[in-house]
Amino acid sequence: xxxxxxxxxxxxxxxxxxxxxxxxxxxxxxxxxxxxxxxxxxxxxxxxxxxxxxxxxxxxxxxxxxxxxxxxxxxxxxxxxxxxxxxxxxxxxxxxxxxxxxxxxxxxxxxxxxxxxxxxxxxxxxxxxxxxxxxxxxxxxxxxxxxxxxxxxxxxxxxxxxxxxxxxxxxxxxxxxxxxxxxxxxxxxxxxxxxxxxxxxxxxxxxxxxxxxxxxxxxxxxxxxxxxxxxxxxxxxxxxxxxxxxxxxxxxxxxxxxxxxxxxxxxxxxxxxxxxxxxxxxxxxxxxxxxxxxxxxxxxxxxxxxxxxxxxxxxxxxxxxxxxxxxxxxxxxxxxxxxxxxxxxxxxxxxxxxxxxxxxxxxxxxxxxxxxxxxxxxxxxxxxxxxxxxxxxxxxxxxxxxxxxxxxxxxxxxxxxxxxxxxxxxxxxxxxxxxxxxxxxxxxxxxxxxxxxxxxxxxxxxxxxxxxxxxxxxxxxxxxxx
Amino acid sequence: xxxxxxxxxxxxxxxxxxxxxxxxxxxxxxxxxxxxxxxxxxxxxxxxxxxxxxxxxxxxxxxxxxxxxxxxxxxxxxxxxxxxxxxxxxxxxxxxxxxxxxxxxxxxxxxxxxxxxxxxxxxxxxxxxxxxxxxxxxxxxxxxxxxxxxxxxxxxxxxxxxxxxxxxxxxxxxxxxxxxxxxxxxxxxxxxxxxxxxxxxxxxxxxxxxxxxxxxxxxxxxxxxxxxxxxxxxxxxxxxxxxxxxxxxxxxxxxxxxxxxxxxxxxxxxxxxxxxxxxxxxxxxxxxxxxxxxxxxxxxxxxxxxxxxxxxxxxxxxxxxxxxxxxxxxxxxxxxxxxxxxxxxxxxxxxxxxxxxxxxxxxxxxxxxxxxxxxxxxxxxxxxxxxxxxxxxxxxxxxxxxxxxxxxxxxxxxxxxxxxxxxxxxxxxxxxxxxxxxxxxxxxxxxxxxxxxxxxxxxxxxxxxxxxxxxxxxxxxxxxxx
Numbered sequence: 001x002x003x004x005x006x007x008x009x010x011x012x013x014x015x016x017x018x019x020x021x022x023x024x025x026x027x028x029x030x031x032x033x034x035x036x037x038x039x040x041x042x043x044x045x046x047x048x049x050x051x052x053x054x055x056x057x058x059x060x061x062x063x064x065x066x067x068x069x070x071x072x073x074x075x076x077x078x079x080x081x082x083x084x085x086x087x088x089x090x091x092x093x094x095x096x097x098x099x100x101x102x103x104x105x106x107x108x109x110x111x112x113x114x115x116x117x118x119x120x121x122x123x124x125x126x127x128x129x130x131x132x133x134x135x136x137x138x139x140x141x142x143x144x145x146x147x148x149x150x151x152x153x154x155x156x157x158x159x160x161x162x163x164x165x166x167x168x169x170x171x172x173x174x175x176x177x178x179x180x181x182x183x184x185x186x187x188x189x190x191x192x193x194x195x196x197x198x199x200x201x202x203x204x205x206x207x208x209x210x211x212x213x214x215x216x217x218x219x220x221x222x223x224x225x226x227x228x229x230x231x232x233x234x235x236x237x238x239x240x241x242x243x244x245x246x247x248x249x250x251x252x253x254x255x256x257x258x259x260x261x262x263x264x265x266x267x268x269x270x271x272x273x274x275x276x277x278x279x280x281x282x283x284x285x286x287x288x289x290x291x292x293x294x295x296x297x298x299x300x301x302x303x304x305x306x307x308x309x310x311x312x313x314x315x316x317x318x319x320x321x322x323x324x325x326x327x328x329x330x331x332x333x334x335x336x337x338x339x340x341x342x343x344x345x346x347x348x349x350x351x352x353x354x355x356x357x358x359x360x361x362x363x364x365x366x367x368x369x370x371x372x373x374x375x376x377x378x379x380x381x382x383x384x385x386x387x388x389x390x391x392x393x394x395x396x397x398x399x400x401x402x403x404x405x406x407x408x409x410x411x412x413x414x415x416x417x418x419x420x421x422x423x424x425x426x427x428x429x430x431x432x433x434x435x436x437x438x439x440x441x442x443x444x445x446x447x448x449x450x451x452x453x454x455x456x457x458x459x460x461x462x463x464x465x466x467x468x469x470x471x472x473x474x475x476x477x478x479x480x481x482x
Numbered sequence: 483x484x485x486x487x488x489x490x491x492x493x494x495x496x497x498x499x500x501x502x503x504x505x506x507x508x509x510x511x512x513x514x515x516x517x518x519x520x521x522x523x524x525x526x527x528x529x530x531x532x533x534x535x536x537x538x539x540x541x542x543x544x545x546x547x548x549x550x551x552x553x554x555x556x557x558x559x560x561x562x563x564x565x566x567x568x569x570x571x572x573x574x575x576x577x578x579x580x581x582x583x584x585x586x587x588x589x590x591x592x593x594x595x596x597x598x599x600x601x602x603x604x605x606x607x608x609x610x611x612x613x614x615x616x617x618x619x620x621x622x623x624x625x626x627x628x629x630x631x632x633x634x635x636x637x638x639x640x641x642x643x644x645x646x647x648x649x650x651x652x653x654x655x656x657x658x659x660x661x662x663x664x665x666x667x668x669x670x671x672x673x674x675x676x677x678x679x680x681x682x683x684x685x686x687x688x689x690x691x692x693x694x695x696x697x698x699x700x701x702x703x704x705x706x707x708x709x710x711x712x713x714x715x716x717x718x719x720x721x722x723x724x725x726x727x728x729x730x731x732x733x734x735x736x737x738x739x740x741x742x743x744x745x746x747x748x749x750x751x752x753x754x755x756x757x758x759x760x761x762x763x764x765x766x767x768x769x770x771x772x773x774x775x776x777x778x779x780x781x782x783x784x785x786x787x788x789x790x791x792x793x794x795x796x797x798x799x800x801x802x803x804x805x806x807x808x809x810x811x812x813x814x815x816x817x818x819x820x821x822x823x824x825x826x827x828x829x830x831x832x833x834x835x836x837x838x839x840x841x842x843x844x845x846x847x848x849x850x851x852x853x854x855x856x857x858x859x860x861x862x863x864x865x866x867x868x869x870x871x872x873x874x875x876x877x878x879x880x881x882x883x884x885x886x887x888x889x890x891x892x893x894x895x896x897x898x899x900x901x902x903x904x905x906x907x908x909x910x911x912x913x914x915x916x917x918x919x920x921x922x923x924x925x926x927x928x929x930x931x932x933x934x935x936x937x938x939x940x941x942x943x944x945x946x947x948x949x950x951x952x953x954x955x956x957x958x959x960x961x962x963x964x
């Protein structure tokens with residue numbers, strides 16, 4: 001390992017995003033790709049600590065809104081998957097199948113869940129009887145499996161990933177639609193306000209819906225290479241699955257009716273990729289305070305009894321309010337600084353004899369990469385300030401970059417140029433129903449980008465479709481994905 | 483559903499334990515067995531809330547002792563399992579195999595992990611280089627899969643269960659043995675002191691070790707039917723797996739050596755079974771305070787504005803210190819009382835107009851099944867008291883029952899009688915090495931019970947083997963299992 005390798009990332013995030021990402025995953029010890037099954041990886045402690053916190057924030061938000069936690073089996077019998085034809089068509093190419101147990105061939109193949117609609121709704125059919133049971137709001141924290149044929153990338157796309165899936169049954173279409181809005185609010189509360197991720201929630205065009213859904217809504221986050229990553233999506237499944245699984249209830253009017261179903265899927269391990277990408281810089285990771293694996297690290301810059309004693313004193317004082325560690329390894333102070341900057345710890349406290357004598361502390365804020373000196377007695381106030389400010393700073397910074405990347409375009413030339421520049425193109429468009437497919441195909445062919453959809457609060461087009469020049473009925477957004 | 487069904491459990495815990503258990507799992511809504519894959523079940527919210535808290539306590543204890551969390555893949559390639567011959571022999575009859583993906587047959591079969599030694603140690607072989615990397619203390623929270631051929635029972639034995647597995651590599655045998663002791667201490671701290679479960683940690687006889695282990699230690703918890711359930715076990719795997727997976731390090735003396743490996747497996751969903759069984763009574767569940775899904779329920783016994791207002795006032799006051807809910811369903815107060823007693827909520831607060839007028843509260847403690855009246859202003863003090871006392875009460879009560887069930891025996895007649903009575907027999911024994919197998923077989927044939935092992939702190943036998951009358955070298959414990 002050369003000198004160059006020791007400090008920060010060798011690649012520039014903006015110019016060599018892909019290499020930057022691979023290097024940060026390895027150097028910050030987030031995941032090890034050397035496990036010997038293709039597309040499966042080992043999540044290392046630093047990422048697990050962060051993702052456990054992310055789970056907690058997301059689960060708290062869901063529980064507050066009345067979702068109850070379940071643990072469903074990992075395996076789903078083939079017959080369940082076959083019940084909804086669009087669903088099976090969409091997922092079968094990606095399903096891992098369990099066919100043997102011990103030395104026996106199983107009578108029926110079992111799918112490793114690629115998603116659990118066909119497990120939950122079978123039980124919904126048993127559990128739901130009356131309108132009094134509705135809304136029925138369930139969720140589970142689970143690992144899911146997809147036999148991806150596209151190239152896998154750590155956290156962004158692997159063959160096993162860690163997510164939450166919520167499944168809800170409702171009395172009326174109106175209730176189901178209100179759930180979709182609630183899911184979007186949850187996404188904003190957690191992904192934007194806590195994790196600091198900017199995104200737009202799009203309704204996907206008719207040709208790009210979740211297999212089995214009436215309507216699909218999904219949050220797109222933007223990477224520095226101009227490609228978007230689909231983060232949580234929420235789906236109006238309506239009555240399609242209710243029919244297959246007999247999710248019926250006796251309504252107030254004593255008539256038996258099919259329930260409206262919605263589902264929502266925040267993929268924690270993929271959202272973690274967006275946290276790495278959105279906030280990280282060329283020195284390494286930057287974590288929002290609330291999901292940092294470690295919030296404060298104390299680095300004694302001299303091996304001296306007084307210094308160590310002071311470090312321990314500070315740790316004891318601070319640990320009730322924040323996670324804190326003292327770095328007592330035998331690395332040099334410089335190596336320690338680089339390591340903790342790479343790992344994205346929000347606050348570093350450096351203590352030497354000078355600091356001990358003057359009752360001062362040298363503190364480093366990772367969100368601003370700024371070093372300053374404070375009075376020791378002001379430490380708690382300083383931590384409170386950074387905890388609050390750093391989160392806000394990261395959000396503001398990310399929002400600014402994101403907002404600058406959305407550009408109004410009028411025709412194919414402008415769309416192409418915008419996409420080339422790594423931005424999201426916005427334009428008037430003929431139709432997101434099947435009549436618009438030819439225009440979407442032209443866009444994809446000429447720019448390599450896709451029509452991501454429309455905003456839920458409909459924007460009114462002012463002119464004609466940027467591609468075919470017919471009357472526009474929609475305002476759509478166009479971006480590359482992976 | 484008849485009147486009888488509405489109140490408590492229809493079966494007596496002591497006399498009809500098996501029926502009592504099935505009924506409590508169903509009536510307290512802990513798990514639904516109607517999922518359509520044999521041996522797999524749906525864990526319902528009430529059990530998930532409790533098990534999430536149990537996970538948290540166990541993970542906190544492990545992290546404090548320096549274990550770092552990982553998430554490993556669910557699938558393990560067949561070649562990994564084949565590396566340790568005893569291990570594969572022990573586990574292969576129980577392995578579910580993934581053989582297809584999409585429409586393709588896989589080149590290599592993938593096991594759904596029955597346990598993850600052969601996944602972790604492959605990576606240990608890559609990660610561990612020097613004595614400075616040791617001890618290497620890892621763990622993961624995971625679901626594991628075993629194709630059980632014995633009858634499954636919810637939480638106690640199913641084909642998918644939820645556990646923690648720790649895997650550690652050490653420089654010396656002494657360090658590895660110290661880890662075994664630490665695992666036992668962790669078990670006591672969490673299972674006994676927090677969950678309130680009495681157990682004995684046995685070293686299993688040589689013929690009953692974990693496949694691939696040098697020595698196996700396991701905690702046995704006793705059920706009211708006199709059968710023991712194996713709870714966490716910890717294994718000294720020594721160098722067997724290090725050899726197969728190349729887990730080597732350069733020691734202080736600059737020589738390359740194989741690491742000593744230990745692993746420990748607290749099965750949270752099975753430990754939850756012991757929580758249900760140890761503390762529950764004929765009214766339903768009883769939860770220790772720290773793992774109760776809900777700690778306090780407020781039941782307004784009259785639908786009156788003043789009553790509801792008071793309930794909300796109390797909820798707001800209490801919720802910073804405990805989880806609390808107001809039961810506003812349209813059940814009668816009697817039905818509500820029965821339900822919350824069935825669900826094992828530690829404290830119930832009943833409020834009517836009388837209570838509001840007198841500024842008093844009627845409170846019910848589930849651990850003592852005792853109703854009393856307190857001044858409203860003393861509520862916080864009362865909660866603190868119950869939180870502390872109820873845990874201690876449950877532990878004391880469970881310990882007393884457990885201790886009374888261990889009986890010294892001198893010969894086969896006494897062993898048989900003790901086992902008949904549903905107790906654990908203790909006796910002098912010839913040998914826990916293979917020479918003792920004939921005696922163990924006689925015991926099993928005549929009493930239906932098994933030699934569970936010896937205590938880690940060796941007890942000295944005073945006489946001769948209770949079966950063959952030869953010189954005793956051990957004191958063993960004998961009990962039935964499932």
